[in-house]
Structures are given as structure tokens and as C-alpha cells.
Amino acid sequence: MTTHSFAANRLSAGYDDREILQDLDLTISPGKITVIVGANACGKSTLLRTMSRLIFPRQGQVLLDGKSIHQTPSRKLARTLGLLPQSPVAPEGITVADLVSRGRHPHQSLFSRWTRQDDEAVDSALAATKTFDLAERPVDELSGGQRQRVWIAMALAQQTDILLLDEPTTFLDINHQIEVLDLLTDLNRARGTTVVMVLHDLNLAARYADYLVAMTEGRVHAFGTPEDVLTEDMVRQVFGLESRIITDPISARPIMLPIGRHRMASNETAHVTEKEEKRL
């Protein structure tokens, strides 16, 4: 494993006339898990898509080892930088082994034959994601959790040192969400893969991230360890939500408890009312 420097440098990007990212700087720590959080439409997906060259920036650059990724040949880039998009499509009837082997695309050329190295990459991707027993099954017959593991296996077969994932736990049951995040952590620990992902769930983000990026209105609002970033102030400023932060007894990471208007034990109600009054 080689360590790569990976950073967004004064990045502005958007669609049509809407500018979504504004002059954003972010340096990804090699060999770590970085999780991007933020409210809907804050630009977190746009950031991930721009950093994986799916969107061409208006200004600024995404630098991989000091070189702009938008000027690197795409095949070469795909051997270092992998991406699992939010909704990949599995062709009808494709088997798991076939799908995972497509991750080898950037390592093959027009006339090159399938090599033992390719087979080994597929094998180790299946093993790492515990999908080996599914290898001959059609992807459309699998459960949501299994399917997501297979897609991660495809991204693993690509053997990139950096892996970006856009909400890899969306639509999964909670047990499968944990399974996927554990798997990514294994991968990060065993291979030193740099993982950058967008997650919706703040508490899961805080539990699994080495570094959290909180975004609002196309900018990085806070960046640092989960303890530094996941604060009551941040939740209020980024999500407009009153909350309490306590320590998760299981992971010893911060955990956010939202405060709504209902269903509160009486002293908590008092606590909030007091705060509200103070603000008025």
C-alpha cells in the first residue's frame, strides 16, 4: 500500500446555473476513514462526485498526489481512486462473480487476456466481503445487504488505495448497515485503504469515522475527529436541530440525541424551555 495525498483545493462546482460547492478546501488523511455529513442539499454528494471526477469543477482542483484528477488519464486514475456510486445498476441475470470481475476493468486493456492476478483480485474481494458463497448466484436474487456487499466487492476488485462511497448504507436494514460499515472498517484496517464516504446517520458516522466533515451550504463547516465535530452547536448550525450529545457506552464515541417537541421526560422539557426562553 502506498499513501496518496488527496485534497480538494478551492473547489467550486455545481449543475447548470446553480453553484453548489463554493471555494471548498478539504484534505483527506491517507489510510483513514473520513465521513462527510450534512443536511440534504448541502453539497455532500456533489463534493464526493467532484472528488471522484464525475463532475468537472468550475474552479479549483481535486489533487491526487499533487496532480489534478481531471487531467489524469481516466484508466490510470481508476487504478488508484475507486467509487461506489449511490445507485449502481446490475444488469438482469448477472452473477455475483461476473459483476465483481468487472471491477478489473481499469487493469485490463483491449487485447490483454484475463490474468491470474485478476482472478486473485476477484477472489480476495469476494472473501473480504464474505460473498464467496454467493459467487454463482444472480445478483437480482440477493437481499439488499448482500447486494451492497457484492457492489463493495466489485469496488474492492478494482484494488484502489482510495475508495469513495456515496451513502453506502441507504435503504439497508440497520443490521446490514452495521455489516457494511464493519466491512469498510476491516478493509481500512487490513489494507490501509483510505475510505471517504457520505453517510446520512450522524451517530453511525461518529462511530465509524476517524475524521468527520460537516458541510453546510457548499462549505466545510467543521472538520476533525468525531469528538471535535459532533457538538450540540454543530447540530444546531448545520441541521437546525436542538440536541444533546452524550458518550456512546459501546464505542465511547459521541452520540447525538435529538430534542423534538414531544415525548420528553419532564426535566428535559424544562431544560429545553429554559434554553428557548434564554434565546428569546
Place this chain on the structure above:
Amino acid sequence: MTELAPTVDLIINSRRRRAGRHAVLLALLIAVVLALFGITLSVGQSFTPPVEVIRVLIGQDLPGTSFTVAQLRLPRAVLSILAGMCFGLGGVAFQVMLRNPLASPDIIGITSGAGAAAVFAIVVLSMTGPMVSILAVAAGLCVAVLVYGLSFRNGIAGTRLILVGIGMSAMLQSVIAYILSSAPAWSLQEAMRWLTGSVNGAQLSQALPLFLALVLFGGLLLSRTRDLEALQLGDDTAAALGVRVATTRMLIIVCAVGMIATATAVTGPIAFVAFLAGPIAARIVRGNGSLLLPSALVGAILVLAGDYVGQLLLPSRYPVGVVTGALGAPYLIFLIVRVNRTGGSL
């Protein structure tokens, strides 16, 4: 990951098994094409023993039989195979690239565009030969670009492209009908060719443009098999795998349109062959490798068999497009109903 050594063999075996099945299926499809080719040459209005067919094919002159086999049946069979392959390959390329079986060139107006240009060139401009093909290819490309451009909004949405294409197709069909109806002394035979496609009156010289299109565009397309397989997983995934999505898509469109339009300029828009070949091939291949070659062969089978049925097995003679059209229309309805429910892809 520690037990890597033994399991990798299972992976290798599984891959070889898939490749093996693919080879067997290809061989079977080729056998069916050859069988249909043989039947077309020997069993027509009259029966010619296979031995005599072979003697004619290697150049011997048998009075009467030579004319039937070499002048009537052979051009028809050869043209059917080549046109079928062009339609099948061009159709499946679109369907796979846009991940939708409805995105076939004969549904989204490209075939009608090429057909309208060919009819215009022949009827109005009195052109013949290669110029007609060139004009048809150019018109097919224009329609492709137009449909693509009209349905472009923050990237291509499959449904929008298909709806725009269906509208375009209807419009161009009426152009064909208008030119045909205003043409003086136009035979019903010829009109049928441009409305549903036919290999009536086939001549061996017409095979040349088809053959060239297959070699040039088909070869280029086959060389992009892996890129197409990556595109099947979605544009984002393909880009992440190192495919230059926009460039690859342009190349695939040019190749597919080149084949479809060349074939249309020769045989007319043989109904639904481009649309049916891919999905039928997908049922046969069932995840064992690429759909490109199998679809080309299924296209050849559809046209050969459709023409045979239309000429000999029905109470009266019909051009091949009527037969393939009768097959394709119910499938189109089935697909629209099903896609509405599942949003299925190829």
C-alpha cells in the same frame, strides 16, 4: 484472505465455465444460422437436393437449378444474414448502452430516419447504390443526435429519450408514407420494403455495403465490449472504472447507427429485429458473457426464419418485416407493461 490459494481456483473455474458456456451457445447459434441458410437454399417452392445446392455454390452450372439457387435463393439468404446481424448488433448496442430494451434504434426513430432518407434519395432524387447508403447513415446519425439532444437535461434520462424517440419515429414514418404515396407508379412490393422491410428482389451486389458495415462498425463495437459491460453498470460506475463515458457513448452510437442505417438502406426497416434480437439473446446467454455476438446471430436467425415463414409457410407471400413485426409488436406491449412495473434493464 488467508485461504487465498485454494479458493482462487474456484474463481478461475467459474470464469472458465462461463466462457465455455458462452462458446457453446455461440456455436449453437451459428449452427442454427447455417441450418436455416441451408434450408433457404434447398427447400423453396421446389426442392433442390443439398448435393445440387453445394454443386451450384462451388460454381458448377446446373440448368434451371443454378438460376433458382444462385440467382434467387442465395442473394436472399446472404442478405438476410448480413442485414439481420447489422440490426441485431446495432440494436443490442443501444439497449445495453442505455440500459433499456425499449431504447432500440427501431423504437427511437433511427431506423425510420435512415428509411426516410433512403426513400427520399431513391424516389425523389432517383439515386442508387452507395450514395443511398451514405445518405441513410447520415440521416440516421442526425436523428440520433437530434433525439439525444432533445432528451438531454442534466444527463440523459432513459424514459425521456425513449418518448422523444417514439415521437420522432412516428413523424419520420409519416414522411416515408407521404413520399411513397406521392410517388408515381410505385409498386406495392417496393412500398412494403420501405414500410416494414423486405429482402424481395435481393441481389448479391447489395451484400457488399452490409459486409463492410459489419466489418468496420461491428469490429469497432466488438473491440469495445468491455467498455459496454462497464456501461451496463450505470454511467457513474463506468466512469469510476475508468471508462470515458461521453467518448465511448459517441463511438458506440456511431457504430450502431452505421450498421442499422446501412442495413435499412438495403432491406428497409425490417420491423423489430433490432428490438427483439438483444432481449432474445439475453434469455439465451443468461449472464454467460457478452450479448454482442449472440445478438448478431439472433438477428440473422430472425430475418432468415422470418423471411422463410413469410415466403413459404403462410397462405400468401409476405415480406419478412410483416412476420417479424407480428412477433415484435406483442413483445413491445409486454415490455412497456413490465418496464412500467419494474423499470427493468438489459
